Amino acid sequence: MSQPGRDGFGHDTTTDQVLEGIDLSGKLALVTGASGGLGAETARALASKGAAVVLTARDMARAEEVAKRIRESTGNDAVEVENLELDSLASIRAFAERFLARHDALQILVNNAGVMACPLARTQDGFELQFGTNHLGHFLMTGLLAPALLKGAPARIVSLSSRGHQQGSVDLDDPCFERRPYDKWESYGQAKTANVLFAVELERRLGERDVHAHAVHPGVIATDLARHLVPEDYERMRKRQPGGKLRLKTVEAGAATSVYAATAPELEGRGGLYLEDCHIAEIDDAEGAPGGVRSYAVDANAAKRLWSLSEELVGQSFPL
């Protein structure tokens, strides 16, 4: 299902193990959705190796608490918090303007924020909430920050996808469920496939200029992401696992694949990859495959079409 990564790396590898011997001083990292869960741990781990880190959040008080703990535990004072609401194009544009006014170069971007399996809802601009937040919000933000990434090259962009992408591809004709019945899992799967396709197209456009993009499945980790789940959802998730059992990761192991994608020296010069358990996953279209990436999620033509559609929806072109 996957190619060998660094010796011994796998399901339970932690952020600190991934970063052993790695120095990130002089680099700037931006982590979205860092007020808790995987984002907070990703930010802590990167700061522990000397990176300056910007955490974005909606709940500023909670994120300030996280930042304070990171400064105290790592001794790194270069940890800032910024407000960013990915379900609002105006908030994203205002954030990007503030960010670019303060920083002209960015080396690590972790598009981590996400919402899962929520009831049908719409963003402030009318997009279906999961597609709008998980994909379109990050699409606009990444496009706006691209000049800083190019200036910061070599740079990496990590998009948090999920094994949930195996649920299905992106409906390019009706991504916002305007003409088809809403299904919360179909919607999550579509958004998480969009995260992989976005990495594929970013790589095609920026890879030659040493800005590389990857998508990751972090594993199954008990976080606030499960806030919308009901008992039947857990039953459904269990059934989809090998042996019918959910194999949970700690938060430190859950954030490890993001940190691996953002920093691993063995990935230098590579991009457009889908990683899981700190390994490069292979394409696997077998029904019930326990891992791997679906071929529709790395389809170069679909990736190009999604980029154009996303430009149309956010009302801005990024001729990168």
Ligand SMILES: NC(=O)c1ccc[n+]([C@@H]2O[C@H](COP(=O)([O-])OP(=O)(O)OC[C@H]3O[C@@H](n4cnc5c(N)ncnc54)[C@H](OP(=O)(O)O)[C@@H]3O)[C@@H](O)[C@H]2O)c1
């Ligand atoms: N945990 C897992 O098992 C798992 C599995 C596969 C993939 N993932 C992916 O991993 C990523 C991180 O998830 P997690 O487990 O750490 O979940 P989490 O604890 O719920 O964190 C998600 C973060 O996204 C933020 N967010 C949600 N909607 C937002 C919006 N409209 N604007 C700005 N920020 C928003 C949340 O902020 P608020 O606190 O303000 O809502 C929170 O900080 C997600 O992309 C998720 O799809 C997780």
